[in-house]
Amino acid sequence: MTPVTLYAAPPRASRAGASARLAAVGDWLRLHQKAVLRLQWGVVLVYAVLLIVPAVMPLPDNAAHIWNDVSLFARFVFWGIWWPGVLISMLLFGRLWCGIFCPEGALTEMASKRGLGRAIPRWIRWQGWPFAAFVLTTVYGQLVSVYQYPLPALLILGGSTAAAIAVGYLYGRGHRVWCRYLCPVSGVFGLLAKLAPVHYRVDRGEWDQCPPQLGRTLSVSCAPMVPLRTMESASSCHMCGRCAGFRNAIELAARPPGSEIVEVSGKTANLWDTLLIVPGLMGVAVGAFHWASSPWFVALKQRAAVWLVGNGETWPLEQSLPWWLLTNYPAHNDVLSVLDGAMLLFYIAATAVIASVAILLPLALAARVVGPWSARRFHHLIHGLLPLAACGVILGLSAQTVTLLRTDGFRLAWANDVRMVALTLAAAWSLLLVWRIAGRYSAGPRRAAATAASSVAIAAGLLPWVLLFWVW
Template structure:
């Protein structure tokens, strides 16, 4: 990869072209009718590619290959890096380095995407994905030196999710610190020591012991005879490196984001609780003579507004939708946090760092949950084309069960980093099992119970 930059750049700009075509052209076409199919309508095809294939399998690629998507294929990364070559090159401001941005960006994008029906309408996708792309280019034009990816490092809405999932990858570019020091000693005073490679996501190469921030672009491969692509046991970073590197904001993103906000966003479209809540609030408003929330709508780029398709959100719809997702995040996330806290307490004297570490055991089930939620669009579109997929619920259950087993195995190994006492480790495992049970119940409700 390092020695074939021309090929890599051809791939990158080809993806940018495909991305732009699928994002812009369907938004300019009339909305498809009920008879449109994947192979007969460009808009439906673009929907299938974006939400049925592209995003679900990008998530899978994080687990299998690390962040190769970010370094080689991501159109936003390519554009923001290109923009820095003609940009102002201003220093990265302190506010942009705030570690809470991955969660805030994920939350904001998810809520806005649901309000604009991003999965169903090309104009919604244009606003959400296109808006993110424009922001990436603007950040590249203003901040960072030539060839850097400030947007990707600090503000990308899925940066935090990708950082978590890539911890499970069996592939990683890691620095051998002893080889680094040995090289420095052998070449002390020589010119070669100062020829540092360019790292777009601004990773400090000497301290690169985690694959989370690395975009796998291979530009640093072989540097000082200390950085190489290596294989490792899947999830070993979660067991070992996360003991020191896990943070409170990663905990919040995983527990209240992937296992809270995301589940709420997938739930509301099929939830009878959402319908009951909206009806109860509507009845209360009518009884008190407050009809304006029921009668007031907003432009399509704020709230879904497609009267020709009998799909219009009023202010009540938007308010209840946001409330439902946030409530799901708070209640489910708090319940999972409590279960993890019980497991943490079983390992000995209370430690917040150990709680952050233990939460990383849930990364597999958090990742597979988002994959299942996104692939629901895949299933809906394929069924619309006549494929019944009678086996799909069993397949979903299998994937979820495998992810839960992996999470339990990681939790057991994490506990082993703190104690060898089988009773304490078993108590911790029970707490993690309770957390997994809550997640499993949430997905059972979506795919079976409701």
């Protein structure tokens, strides 16, 4: 439904200065939805070009550079700038990317407006999809070398886009069912958005006093189906601005960064969040960024190979698989054997298990120290690790940028200094958050002891990045 906009009711007089200007940005977005739509079509076009053109071009040779080869250029833009940029934007502006720029979000919503409008089935509403989809796409992406080759990128990202359109066509009426329940990165985006310094704030008192026909907009079609009156978290909101001014109660507003983690996560944090943060972002994703540089991976593989040869089983060392199952580019001397693939899976799984034990145990202790055991409190404390988890994934993705630029002759000697500063700030922010979370449940020595226990978890989360960037 197209939002109906009234101009009679101005932004609340109680707001002034920067607050009023920020609220006006939300109103501006609501009033310019057609411009947003044109922008979305533009992004869809760029996305399609970056995904399809490299897939139909020959693979670059050793003499190619990002400035003279379209495949390398697309790879640099896609993995080096686009994805790290999207993650950073979540920390700065919440899910503005999803609401304004994301090609999949735009396409699934357009399909849903013209689709069958069926009710959303229960299997789609399963809360575990964000975790399961994130782990599966991350691991599969490593098996097929999604960062290095255009065909796997087309398969994974293009497949995800096709699924988004199909889900949009089948379910919802102009809604983003795909984004809300199934998108492999929506869980991660929702968690990172909790840290953002801006959100759409709902004033419930104003909502109850102001009849719908007196707001600055008469109707709202919230694509990700956020329950507006009770919205406290930025996790599901796509920051599209369509509800800005509804009942004069919803406005784009600033908040202290991370305040949602301290004040709201205590009511919302659950097991799926914990799984996505610790085994997901701080385990599986770390293993995926690690394995190619890890001397442990090489040693494990050698031991397995020696054992297999000793037992007369050499086929896992010789057998390869099609490129869509396991990396297979013989012309570029890049072929993973079945043994490589099995060791890769083992390495990522082992990283996830070890990281989970090292991080979750101290946090379980911290949760117990501040009071009787409570799963909700435990999950709340784990939200405090989000700055470190986010920083790790952004640094891991940006390592692609650094590698590509170094291959092309840029020295980037400052890269490790930037990494050190980023990790130090992220770890300090996480420590501050767990201190403030612990303070909601206890005070004095118990609060200090819980923070000390949490610092062990933070150190465990830092260690893999120290190994990757400074030791190996």
